[in-house]
Structures are given as C-alpha cells and as structure tokens.
Amino acid sequence: MVRGVSQLLKFSRKSTPDDPLPPASVPIDSARRKMEQRVPLARSILDHPESIDSQLQSPLFGKLPRELRDLVWRFSLTRYEDLDRLYDIRKPYARPGQAAPLRVAVQLLRTCRAVYVEAFLTPFQVNPIMIFHGDDNDIPPGIPLMRTTENQFLCGELRFWQFANISSVETTLQQINLEGGGLERVSRLVGTIGRHHGHESRGYAATGYACFVSPTESSRSTSEVNWKEEHGGQLSSLPNPLVGRKITRLSIRMSRTDWWGWESRPEEGEASPSERLRLEPMINVTDLWKRPANYLAMTKGYEARKAGDEPDFQLDDFEKQGRWGSQIREYWPDLTTLELVLETFSCKKNQLDHVVQCAKLWTFPLDEGFHLVWDGKEELIRWRGAHSYEYEYRDWFTAHNIPQGAEAQSSTAIQWRPSQGNSGSDTNGQEFIIQTLTFRRERVKDHIDGDRS
Structure with missing residues (x-):
C-alpha cells in the first residue's frame, strides 16, 4: 500500500550521521518514561525548528501543499491486512477485512523529522480501536489497536497522548451483551464521556476503564516541568495532545x-x-x-x-x-x-x-x-x-x-x-x-x- 509513497519519500530522506530518528532507542529513566506518556517527541522537535530539514528538494515537500500531504499521510497510515500471514480459514474470526493480521506502516514516520512532525498523530486519527465483547475464540490475533472487555492489558503500550487521539471505534458484540449494557461497557473502555467534556487522557484505571481527568484537576509532574526546562521551556508548539478527541464514529x-x-x-x-x-x-x-x-x-x-x-x-x-x-x-x-x-x-x-x-x-x-x-x-x-x-x-x-x-x-x-x-x-x-x-x-x-x- 505504501510502496509508491516510499518511492516518493526516498527523495526526502536526508541521510546524515547526526540525524537521529524518533524515537531514539536509548535507555531512559522512569521519570522520563512517565513524562513521555504525556508529551510526544514531536513537541521537543518543534521547539527547535532549526533541527528540521525543510526537505524542499523533495517533490513531496517542495511541490505538494500541506493539505495534499495530509491526504498522503492518511492513506499511507491507514491499516491494511498483512496477506503474507493469512489466518487459518477455519478460524471463526477469518472473514473479509480480517483475512490476516492488521498492520499500520508506522515505518513511514522514521523517514525524516519533517514527515514525523506532520504525521505522528495520523495513525491514531485514521484507524479505529477495536473492542471485542464476547467469545474469546472470535478475537483475531495480531491487531495493533485492540482491546477486549476481559483483558485490560491489551493496548497497554499506547501512550496517553496516542490513546487520546483515537476518534473511532469498532466493536464486535454478542447479542446477549449488546442487550445487556455492552455499549456502556465499551464506552467506558474508550472514555467517550471524558472525551466529550474535553478531559485529558491518563491511560487506564485499575478497573481497565479509560481514565480521563479535567485539565483543571491535573497538575504537571516534577519530571515534566524539569523536561520543559531542559528543552528550553517552550511547550506551546502543539495543542495539548492529551485532550481526548471525541468519538465520532462507531x-x-x-x-x-x-x-x-x-x-x-x-x-x-x-x-x-x-x-x-x-x-x-x-x-x-x-x-x-x-x-x-x-x-x-x-x-x-x-x-x-x-x-x-x-x-x-x-x-x-x-x-x-x-x-x-x-x-x-x-x-x-x-x-x-x-x-x-x-x-x-x-x-x-x-x-x-x-x-x-x-x-x-x-x-x-x-x-x-x-x-x-x-x-x-x-x-x-x-x-x-x-x-x-x-x-x-x-x-x-x-x-x-x-x-x-x-x-x-x-x-x-x-x-x-x-x-x-x-x-x-x-x-x-x-x-x-x-x-x-x-x-x-x-x-x-x-x-x-x-x-x-
């Protein structure tokens, strides 16, 4: 799906020894890890715009306006079936749209900083989170954005700001659950009410339900304040990424x-x-x-x-x-x-x-x-x-x-x-x-x- 885009992007990749790609694979302490749950790397990059090559020599950046590039990002970062790893056709979850594990070509975000800062939120904005509420045998393996009502640890790798930027949900329910309050339980798993009120994401509570808090009730941790000072004190390059996007599609x-x-x-x-x-x-x-x-x-x-x-x-x-x-x-x-x-x-x-x-x-x-x-x-x-x-x-x-x-x-x-x-x-x-x-x-x-x- 992204092969054609990759051919275009190869002209925009400026390969230099001092061009670190996000996110850097280096050990970090627990305080910084906690901070990164709340603040995307893009914010620190945008606080130092001189570190971003404008890539104007590339047709992608030199000729296409931002609106068209956004369409490229949305197309390229929409999930697709990895047909090289087909599910067994005898499995009850194998069907059109679920012939194989779903993948998102997030490698695109590692091509250069110019691409990353424009598209780092796109995978979460264009792909729904999938919620399964029923027989565990119907749950397809290898889905990157998925939760169940029973396993609260699925999607545990999502950072607070990533989870906050999801705006659509696909839920598979048995009729007994649909008629037994299933839509309420699914809504609590994704935090629809907190998102409706413009609250900030704090991941999941111990119950497994999504945790959103009012911005007026939250306070920045010491580690986040220190990180701000360490990076020049300019945390205003982006809108608050923790504010939950409203769920508009179900x-x-x-x-x-x-x-x-x-x-x-x-x-x-x-x-x-x-x-x-x-x-x-x-x-x-x-x-x-x-x-x-x-x-x-x-x-x-x-x-x-x-x-x-x-x-x-x-x-x-x-x-x-x-x-x-x-x-x-x-x-x-x-x-x-x-x-x-x-x-x-x-x-x-x-x-x-x-x-x-x-x-x-x-x-x-x-x-x-x-x-x-x-x-x-x-x-x-x-x-x-x-x-x-x-x-x-x-x-x-x-x-x-x-x-x-x-x-x-x-x-x-x-x-x-x-x-x-x-x-x-x-x-x-x-x-x-x-x-x-x-x-x-x-x-x-x-x-x-x-x-x-």
Whole structure:
C-alpha cells in the first residue's frame, strides 16, 4: 500500500550521521518514561525548528501543499491486512477485512523529522480501536489497536497522548451483551464521556476503564516541568495532545454466531419466532421466555414506525434504561456516524433481510434535536469460508450452508483472500452474508421519512 509513497519519500530522506530518528532507542529513566506518556517527541522537535530539514528538494515537500500531504499521510497510515500471514480459514474470526493480521506502516514516520512532525498523530486519527465483547475464540490475533472487555492489558503500550487521539471505534458484540449494557461497557473502555467534556487522557484505571481527568484537576509532574526546562521551556508548539478527541464514529458488528438462536436450523426460524434472527434497539431484551411478545418486538416496532409512530413496548423505567438504542445518546453523545455490520449464514439470508428491512426505519436520538438516521444506502457481500468449523455440532451447517443454496442470487461471492490452491481453498466452503447499514447524524426537522413501504 505504501510502496509508491516510499518511492516518493526516498527523495526526502536526508541521510546524515547526526540525524537521529524518533524515537531514539536509548535507555531512559522512569521519570522520563512517565513524562513521555504525556508529551510526544514531536513537541521537543518543534521547539527547535532549526533541527528540521525543510526537505524542499523533495517533490513531496517542495511541490505538494500541506493539505495534499495530509491526504498522503492518511492513506499511507491507514491499516491494511498483512496477506503474507493469512489466518487459518477455519478460524471463526477469518472473514473479509480480517483475512490476516492488521498492520499500520508506522515505518513511514522514521523517514525524516519533517514527515514525523506532520504525521505522528495520523495513525491514531485514521484507524479505529477495536473492542471485542464476547467469545474469546472470535478475537483475531495480531491487531495493533485492540482491546477486549476481559483483558485490560491489551493496548497497554499506547501512550496517553496516542490513546487520546483515537476518534473511532469498532466493536464486535454478542447479542446477549449488546442487550445487556455492552455499549456502556465499551464506552467506558474508550472514555467517550471524558472525551466529550474535553478531559485529558491518563491511560487506564485499575478497573481497565479509560481514565480521563479535567485539565483543571491535573497538575504537571516534577519530571515534566524539569523536561520543559531542559528543552528550553517552550511547550506551546502543539495543542495539548492529551485532550481526548471525541468519538465520532462507531461500528457495531455481530458475527454469525453472535445472535440469539444462531444455532437453530433455518426451517426452525420459519416455525418459531424465538428461533429466528431479530434485533430491536428500543427493547431491553428480545430473548425473554417470561415475555413471549419480546420475540416479536422487532416486527412490532417495524409496523409502528411504518405507520409513522414510535413503538410502545410497555417497558417500566428500569427496563427502559437497558435499551441499547437509548444508550447511544447517553454514552456516545458525539457520534456522527453509526454502522451496523450484520453477518449470518447464507441459508438464513431471508431472516437477515427482514432484520435489515426493519432497521432502515430505526432512528437513534441524540441531544439538541439530532438523530442518527439511515442514509439510504446498504451494502451486501457474500463470501465463502471453510467447509466446517469447530463450533458446529449440528449437521445443518455443512448440509445447508453451502454455495449451491445461493446460486440463484444475482450477486457473486467476493474474493477476500489470495488463492491458496487446493489446500485451504474457499471454493467449496460454506457461504456467509454480511449486510452493512450506515446511520448519520441529522436534525429531526431535516429528516424526510421517504418510502416506508
């Protein structure tokens, strides 16, 4: 991905013996290490601009304006799949977009100081942090920006200022967790409320949740003051990098085994509402045997919204607090984009189609009259995986979830990994469906319902 950029950058690299590259690999004491959690190296470089070669002899710096260079940095530092290290196709986490470990070409930042000071924040601003809340077997290894609700030490290498500059989140949740307060827990892991209030990052608390503090409540450590004096006392070259960026994009993902009743045979869903795929943001739990009506909440909600009303599920005040659709307003107040990425077995496509049909009418209320509203676009992909998986304890998976059952569809299965020949090929594997819906921030008065048929 960055090969072309590297060819351009080779003209900007001025190779001199006295040109140290950030960060220097030299022993540092604990006080300085603590300081570096809070102050990026770029700040000290910018305090001494004479140490930066302007690189005007390079077309990248001599001809391209800063706005175009920023686009180059964003493209070059966006994560990509390391297809030389493919995951085993039989692993449940192997799928399009996760065919191999994700990488970020941070080597770009070591080419020269001019590049570093312009792009050192870009990897965190363009790449989402990934949060997994569910089965540990679904967690792909080798992801640089990843946390789980169980392991608070993942992402432990991130410095305070790096963590503060993340602005998007991808979370994979099982439905039991989504309907059980999962969005609140994920928000605490990334500190959405502290970021909303403009607080400063202090890493993670002992509980594993993100720690953000008000700038008025924090005080600089002695080591930071000493470091400031040591470097000329000019710590104003950059805005405060510890102030958390607001989380403006959230992607909620559910894999094929994350749904209630995912293991039910396809025909069982036709006969019983409790065995089919369902999702409704304004009810706390859609799988509750004491309330059979909950199994039909998604369809009931669709009929109400189609008629121009909001559904009434007869919830008490306590139950209303558990609705994941309402938790977005409380815990994700700065969202401008919400993605729903829903996956299932191809033999259950008709069930997912009904979920998507209902979801197009959902709106997620925010403050000040804003809602997250479906943008009118949907994306469907079909892909083929392994012939069998370790979670399969019923015969219908390999008997019914095969490409032949979906050949009548007009779309073709995408190529999501390099051909592996006869070994590990996905040619004869099971087939899966992924539907993506995007909701964007709009004022209610600006939203036109459109065709609700």
